[in-house]
Amino acid sequence: MAYSDKVLDHYNHPRNVGALDKKDPNVGTGMVGAPECGDVMKLQIKVNPDTGVIEDAKFKTFGCGSAIASSSLATEWLKGKSVDQALAIKNTDIVTELALPPVKIHCSVLAEDAIKAAIDDYKTKSSATAQVGASA
Amino acid sequence: MSDYYAALDLPSLQLHLDLANLEQRFHAASRRLHPDRFARASAAEQQAALDASSVLNDAYRTLRDPLRRAEYALKLAGFNVGEQGNLDVPASLLEEVFEFNLALEEADADEVAAARNRFVALRGEIDARMEELFAAYDAAPKRETLEELRGLLNRRRYVANLISTASGEGIRH
Numbered sequence: 001m002a003y004s005d006k007v008l009d010h011y012n013h014p015r016n017v018g019a020l021d022k023k024d025p026n027v028g029t030g031m032v033g034a035p036e037c038g039d040v041m042k043l044q045i046k047v048n049p050d051t052g053v054i055e056d057a058k059f060k061t062f063g064c065g066s067a068i069a070s071s072s073l074a075t076e077w078l079k080g081k082s083v084d085q086a087l088a089i090k091n092t093d094i095v096t097e098l099a100l101p102p103v104k105i106h107c108s109v110l111a112e113d114a115i116k117a118a119i120d121d122y123k124t125k126s127s128a129t130a131q132v133g134a135s136a
Numbered sequence: 137m138s139d140y141y142a143a144l145d146l147p148s149l150q151l152h153l154d155l156a157n158l159e160q161r162f163h164a165a166s167r168r169l170h171p172d173r174f175a176r177a178s179a180a181e182q183q184a185a186l187d188a189s190s191v192l193n194d195a196y197r198t199l200r201d202p203l204r205r206a207e208y209a210l211k212l213a214g215f216n217v218g219e220q221g222n223l224d225v226p227a228s229l230l231e232e233v234f235e236f237n238l239a240l241e242e243a244d245a246d247e248v249a250a251a252r253n254r255f256v257a258l259r260g261e262i263d264a265r266m267e268e269l270f271a272a273y274d275a276a277p278k279r280e281t282l283e284e285l286r287g288l289l290n291r292r293r294y295v296a297n298l299i300s301t302a303s304g305e306g307i308r309h
Contacts, residue, residue, distance in 0.1 A: 033230045035290035038297035040233045062237040062301070 003065050004099040010069035015076050018058040020044040025129045028122025030114040034106055039063030041071050043114035045078055045086070047122055054078050054086055059114070066104040070094050070111035083119055140195035140208060143188070149209050149277065151270035151285075155200060162196040203292070206266065206285055213282050217289065225290055233294045240301055252302035255295050262292045 003011070019042075020027045026047050033040040041063065046056040057075035061068045073094055078086050094100070094108035141148045144161045167173075169189040174182045198204045210217045240248060266288055273281040 031227065031230050031234065033225045033233070033294075035225050035293055038233075038293045040230050040237065040294075042234055060234075060238070062234065062297075 003069075006098050007065055007069040007100070010072040010098070011065040014059075014068055014072040016056075016058050016072065016079075017060060019060060020046050020056065020058050025049075025125050026122070028118040028120070028125065030117025030119075030121060032110055032113045032117055034063075034067075034110050036106065037064060037067075039067045039107070039110060041067060041110050041114050043071055043074060043111070043118050045115075045118045045122060047083060047126075049126065052082050052084075054081050054083065064104075064107065066098070066100055066107040067110060069098055070100075070107045071114060073097060074111045074115055078115065083122070086115060087119060089115055138191045138194070139212075140191070140198050141212075143192050143195040144199065146199075149212060149273075151206065151209055151273050152267070153199060153205065158196070158200055162192065165192050202263075202266065202270075203289070206270075206289060210282060210286055210289075213279075215282065215286055217286060226287070229291060229294065233298065236298055237301065240298070248302050248304075252299060255299045255302060259292065259295050259299065262288055262295060266292075 020029075022029050022044075024046065026049055028045050028047065030043045031040070032043075039062065041059065041061040043059045044057065045054045047053070048055050057078040059071040059075050061071045074089065077089055077093075081089075089112065091105070091108035091112040094111055095105055098108070100108055139148070141150065144158065144165060146153070146161070166189070169185045169192060171182070171185065174185045177185070198208050207217050236251070240251060243251065266285065269281055269285045269288065272278075273285070
């Protein structure tokens with residue numbers, strides 16, 4: 001299958017590969033997978049608690065070129081966005097940007113799910129921290 | 137979706153199949169649908185035989201492979217399998233697969249070879265369990281057996297990918 005230039009660029013030069021400290025209360029971690037192709041994708045965000053802006057984003061994906069490119073692109077887009085703006089990222093935006101063919105649309109869905117999972121995790125952690133703070 | 141079980145005159149959703157018997161059924165049905173037998177039939181009848189023959193070929197290809205058979209049976213039973221957007225995977229399996237992949241990246245050749253052997257053994261265990269589930273379901277069709285089967289197929293796909301990775305295969309498409 002022919003990959004688009006943008007997919008190849010992200011595949012050969014993935015942005016923001018790595019990991020953030022999972023225990024950091026300002027870090028949200030999303031781990032998702034697509035059983036049909038056996039992919040697994042981990043995406044993390046670090047949110048500034050005062051401004052609500054995503055300061056850093058990292059990913060590590062084991063999967064096909066499109067899955068790697070989708071998550072690489074997602075981390076690029078996440079940096080500098082507020083959590084609410086990040087939630088507005090749709091898989092179709094990724095499909096358009098990377099010119100993904102129909103058989104690879106699920107890779108973009110995976111990236112969107114990873115973003116949402118990371119934000120959910122961050123929100124769960126930060127509300128737990130807030131409660132601890134309030135009761136102290 | 138065409139009914140592959142009906143095409144081969146088998147009980148619907150039978151999971152364990154004797155492959156020699158399946159082949160005999162396929163050949164018998166192929167003979168019944170052979171174009172020579174429809175040489176003097178109407179155009180509509182010839183087309184119907186051709187269509188049925190095409191379904192028969194797909195049916196045989198699908199049912200003779202235990203994995204494809206299991207996926208097909210799950211689809212017939214209403215499960216969403218092997219399709220885009222099926223993201224129903226337990227978090228523990230994802231963590232496990234992620235850690236394995238990470239370890240493979242940093243492992244030396246001997247460790248990778250050892251890991252590959254473990255994954256191959258694991259795939260063997262999964263296949264053995266699959267046969268057990270086939271037999272259990274055929275004896276007493278229960279939805280929970282199919283649910284376990286689906287989980288097992290997901291797990292098998294991940295293990296198969298880990299084997300490819302450990303075998304040094306490059307970019308997957």
